[in-house]
Amino acid sequence: MEQFTQQVASGLASGAIYACVALALVMIYVSTDHINFAQGEMAMFSTYISWQLMSWGLSFWIAFIAAVAFSFVLGVIIERAILRPLHNAPVLSIVVVFIGLLAICNSVAGAIWSYLIKEFPTPFPKSSFGIAGVIGPHQLGVVMVTLIVLGLLFVFFRYTPLGLAMRAAAQNPQMARLVGVRVDWMLALGWGLAASVGAVAGIMVAHIVYLDPNMMGGILLYAFASALVGGISNPGGAVVGGFIVGVLENMVAFAGNQIEKATGVYIIGNGEKLTVALIIVITVLTVKPAGLFGRVVVKRV
Amino acid sequence: MAALLEVKGLKAFYGQTQSLYDVGFEIPDGGITTLLGANGAGKTTTLRAICNMVRTEGTIRFAGKDIAGQPTEEVVRLRIAHVPEGRGTFTTLTVDENLRIAAYTRRDRAAVHADLDRVFGYFPRLKERLQQQAGTLSGGEQQMLAIARALMLKPRLMLLDEPSFGLAPLIVVEIFRILRRINEDEKVSILLVEQNAALALDLATHAYVLETGRVVMSGPSSVVKDDENVRKSYLGY
Numbered sequence: 001m002e003q004f005t006q007q008v009a010s011g012l013a014s015g016a017i018y019a020c021v022a023l024a025l026v027m028i029y030v031s032t033d034h035i036n037f038a039q040g041e042m043a044m045f046s047t048y049i050s051w052q053l054m055s056w057g058l059s060f061w062i063a064f065i066a067a068v069a070f071s072f073v074l075g076v077i078i079e080r081a082i083l084r085p086l087h088n089a090p091v092l093s094i095v096v097v098f099i100g101l102l103a104i105c106n107s108v109a110g111a112i113w114s115y116l117i118k119e120f121p122t123p124f125p126k127s128s129f130g131i132a133g134v135i136g137p138h139q140l141g142v143v144m145v146t147l148i149v150l151g152l153l154f155v156f157f158r159y160t161p162l163g164l165a166m167r168a169a170a171q172n173p174q175m176a177r178l179v180g181v182r183v184d185w186m187l188a189l190g191w192g193l194a195a196s197v198g199a200v201a202g203i204m205v206a207h208i209v210y211l212d213p214n215m216m217g218g219i220l221l222y223a224f225a226s227a228l229v230g231g232i233s234n235p236g237g238a239v240v241g242g243f244i245v246g247v248l249e250n251m252v253a254f255a256g257n258q259i260e261k262a263t264g265v266y267i268i269g270n271g272e273k274l275t276v277a278l279i280i281v282i283t284v285l286t287v288k289p290a291g292l293f294g295r296v297v298v299k300r301v
Numbered sequence: 302m303a304a305l306l307e308v309k310g311l312k313a314f315y316g317q318t319q320s321l322y323d324v325g326f327e328i329p330d331g332g333i334t335t336l337l338g339a340n341g342a343g344k345t346t347t348l349r350a351i352c353n354m355v356r357t358e359g360t361i362r363f364a365g366k367d368i369a370g371q372p373t374e375e376v377v378r379l380r381i382a383h384v385p386e387g388r389g390t391f392t393t394l395t396v397d398e399n400l401r402i403a404a405y406t407r408r409d410r411a412a413v414h415a416d417l418d419r420v421f422g423y424f425p426r427l428k429e430r431l432q433q434q435a436g437t438l439s440g441g442e443q444q445m446l447a448i449a450r451a452l453m454l455k456p457r458l459m460l461l462d463e464p465s466f467g468l469a470p471l472i473v474v475e476i477f478r479i480l481r482r483i484n485e486d487e488k489v490s491i492l493l494v495e496q497n498a499a500l501a502l503d504l505a506t507h508a509y510v511l512e513t514g515r516v517v518m519s520g521p522s523s524v525v526k527d528d529e530n531v532r533k534s535y536l537g538y
């Protein structure tokens with residue numbers, strides 16, 4: 001039983017990470033109809049920035065905030081400098097740009113910080129965090145930080161005029177211009193926010209998966225699965241999808257281990273976790289393309 | 302009366318296709334002007350050209366200031382409210398959010414609040430549906446929301462594209478009555494594009510007739526209404 005709760009807890013922790021990255025994907029998707037394949041690598045780059053700041057002697061949280069702020073600026077710059085000129089480009093060109101961005105982030109990080117795997121600290125002390133036998137200190141911390149970030153984003157989009165303007169710009173850019181919203185800047189702002197949320201995920205997960213330029217590869221896949229499960233155009237759904245996928249992958253591995261223990265036959269285990277994510281992606285796309293919470297938009301004409 | 306909007310030698314292009322050749326007209330401050338014409342004459346394009354939503358050449362002066370070539374969102378900030386064809390609302394946002402986003406460019410919070418109450422005076426039905434998603438409103442309600450949204454900008458000039466489109470005759474009459482009140486009470490000048498020429502000529506003080514991207518006739522509504530060609534082509538008797 002204890003093992004079970006621990007598996008759920010660690011599933012929630014990784015789910016929190018997936019939720020953040022999935023949310024970043026959805027934020028860009030709803031305003032541009034594109035999936036940013038470089039989202040994970042951008043987050044990895046931000047994580048290296050925070051590592052660099054820490055190795056220069058800054059405390060964890062100062063480095064965290066600085067790296068998140070840096071990511072915001074970087075996101076805005078990428079949108080303004082690289083994607084703006086491709087405003088009317090065909091989808092494939094943009095996909096190629098995203099993949100190029102992914103490769104650039106990856107190799108620049110490798111060139112600056114090398115491909116050697118690095119340890120990454122946790123800011124959550126054993127003494128005051130975590131509940132023995134239920135959830136580890138870092139896991140609890142990750143869940144709390146992501147919930148705070150998600151809460152802040154919710155308040156921003158729901159209750160501030162700027163958040164409303166960003167939603168309006170995403171829903172109907174031309175109408176948004178007609179009420180005076182500077183749509184171009186809203187897009188750039190969206191990129192900045194997405195990059196920041198990704199950075200939070202990267203910095204939080206680095207303690208678990210260790211820091212290296214390829215650390216976000218698998219996570220991006222999980223995040224994509226999460227976004228699809230929740231409904232690719234539904235931010236709330238993406239968050240819930242993240243937690244579902246996180247817990248689900250652990251449950252599958254847990255069940256596989258139990259079966260192996262009882263019968264001695266190995267069917268599925270930790271090694272197949274990524275496969276589970278891919279199966280989720282394919283199943284959702286074939287069975288329920290709108291996702292669990294993706295509503296088919298109601299429109300009267 | 303000085304002209305609030307002055308358009309001269311306006312040309313407009315969609316890609317390579319030219320759809321306006323030489324459009325010129327004036328809107329007196331506080332008046333209601335209508336653009337008439339058959340499908341494809343360039344009425345909608347003219348409205349879009351004023352807000353720079355299409356590539357244009359020519360002069361567009363608003364309150365004495367040249368606004369041609371300014372980005373749409375800057376034109377809007379001069380308090381020109383455009384209600385586009387097919388109901389300009391944000392369908393996935395609530396009625397309340399639609400009205401709040403409309404006042405996005407305004408900094409006078411207290412006045413915005415007062416305006417909201419005035420808008421509900423014109424459209425009491427919207428108040429009952431504040432938390433409803435705009436896309437689920439009826440056609441008439443969506444058109445009302447679009448006009449209410451335009452009012453929240455506190456406009457000096459309102460551009461209306463086919464406000465009667467697809468609506469039941471009774472609703473149309475109601476909307477046109479409200480437009481007249483808006484013009485009289487709020488001193489909002491109106492440029493109206495309308496298929497229903499009889500209705501438009503009743504409301505407007507001035508009319509311009511467009512044909513294939515050119516102004517072919519203009520004058521006070523009463524004169525245009527009595528013109529034989531207009532009567533045959535647009536009024537149908």
